[in-house]
Amino acid sequence: MIAYIIRRVLQGSVVLAVVGFIAFAMFRFMGNPIENMLGQEATRLDRAALAERLGLNDPVPVQYVKFLGKAVQGDFGVSYRNGVPVAEMIVQRLPATLELAFVSAVLAVFFGIVLGVFTAIRRDGVLANIVMSTSLIGVSLPTFLIGVLLIWVFAVELGWLPSFGRGETANLFGWESGLVTASGLKSMILPAITLGLYQMTLVMRLVRSEMLEVLRTDYIRFARARGLSDRAVNFGHALKNTLVPVITIIGMQVGQIAAFAIVTETVFQWPGVGLLFINSIQFVDIPVMAAYLLLVGVLFVTINLIVDLLYAVVDPRLRVT
Amino acid sequence: MTAHTGATPAQSLLSVRDLIVEIPTRRGVLRPVDGVSFEIQAGEILGVVGESGAGKSITGAAIIRLLERPARIAGGSVHLAGRRIDTLDSDSLRRVRGGQIGTVFQDPSTSLDPLQRIGDQLAETARLHLGVSRSNARERALQALIDVGIPGAAERLDAYPHEFSGGMRQRVVIALALIGEPDLVIADEPTTALDVSVQAQVLGLLKNLCRERGTGVMLITHDMGVIAETTDRVAVLYAGRVAEVGPTPAVLTDAAHPYTRGLMASTPNPIPGDKHQRRLQQIPGSMPGLLSVPTGCAFHPRCEHTMAICSQRRPPSVPVRSSDVGCWLHSEVPET
């Protein structure tokens, strides 16, 4: 088990080093940092001094290692746009994105599993078939369209929910949270549905097909032959066997939610890191873009690691080896 | 019809009468089981043999109503200890399954929930059928493992199925089938998936446990050797019908139905030292598919004694010596 964890952590580190290299390459070779920071009027001497100070004269591998070293300490340099440290900008924006991703993920996993199980158990039921057909729409509509539609219906036509922004936030131990105020919660609903709908549909379809598979197995038949009730068979035996193999995929799908947040954040003007990234693209604010890339990489690797460990905990067959 | 067992449904442990199973398909309605009748007395071991596709497994599944969709029971009746069980509501049916009829499937590697400790699977079944407390159920689970000869049973209670070998796993399955104290066990080729070296052990175990407890057994198998060593009576199935059913020695050595005789002749030496079993002879042709079951007696195109009547009317089941046989050779041919 320990060896397994170490192996997974090492694999994750390799992935991060690669992502880090891409971020570094962007940082170092896209645009000209000196031009960006000094402008046209700077003297040759100024430029040379800055290049020396930024370490641009070092060999590229040394620069890469230094870049990574700084990144690990949370130093992503200074925004070209407003001179504020990138780390500060991100820390300020992160709670909005994480809360949105978290709520969407919870919605996606919860309703995905519930509906997946329901449509599998009631395979021939009318309601189950309606859910299945509706879910097709969920997969095929692009995120921004769903967002715009929701805004149109619930914000514009019905006027029930706000169409943009995060509402009021409250400071909880240094974390700006929108989950503790009424207006914050109201503002969360539409973006969270928009962001989570696609993943929910995927989770639902995955759970459904896996559960149908499990319900056909011999041990389920044998459980029935032992006289267990439908309830005991479905929820005592079939459900766990359904979820174990899909945990990894569900986890990865849900992990991607934070990365997909860009589109939703743009549609709803949600003040998170995704929106920050979009804005930084307009200004070719390379340090911010590089930092965002790294952040998403770390998020992916961490979630996959957690998911793998979880998998090992649930499946006894993996635990032994 | 079943003159020799002479039993009415009320007396037999299991009484299957004119059982019909249908499977609606796009190409028509199939009848994998077409009017099967047999009895099992309390404590008796009935072997069920027949070629692949004869309907053995479906008959077994139909008795506990565990048919896979879209197959369904379309006729006949099943009585267990005098009570009709083919029309039970689902709650009563669940009490029959596991509580009165235990089941052993062919492949032990897929019969057990891979994510649940075997002790929990056993205890779950015990609680369900015996209404015992949690701790008592665990004691019974332990005893059940000891009974089926699992070494170190106390430690193995908390093991998962994948930690057992195939033979040991089938012992666990047998423990699961018996823990609800059923009166009948339906075992569908319980040793076919096992290593040859442990087949005899596992079969012997099943036989001994059922003998000790007076549990009746419906033992489905291909293996004439198993039939000879284990069963009291045999039912021979052909194309979803019972060709012949009778005491094992009689059927093995002195069969009345031409199909049974052919089947015995094509099997190498089921009874050691038996003088009838020298030649290895194949029955010409093969069993018909369910879409093209011959009219009259389903066996007549392959039979060497075919008469005019055989292709016209289904033979009734009649007593011949100590067996019941469905063949015109042994029936009064009716006037047309």
Ligand SMILES: Nc1ncnc2c1ncn2[C@@H]1O[C@H](COP(=O)(O)OP(=O)(O)OP(=O)(O)O)[C@@H](O)[C@H]1O
């Ligand atoms: N869903 C189905 N659709 C069509 N035919 C089916 C279906 N299920 C079973 N059958 C047919 O029913 C017949 C009887 O099947 P059954 O499994 O009872 O045979 P068996 O005697 O147990 O054979 P084996 O010795 O191979 O296990 C077979 O011909 C099989 O092809």
Ligand SMILES: [Mg+2]
């Ligand atoms: Mg079979």
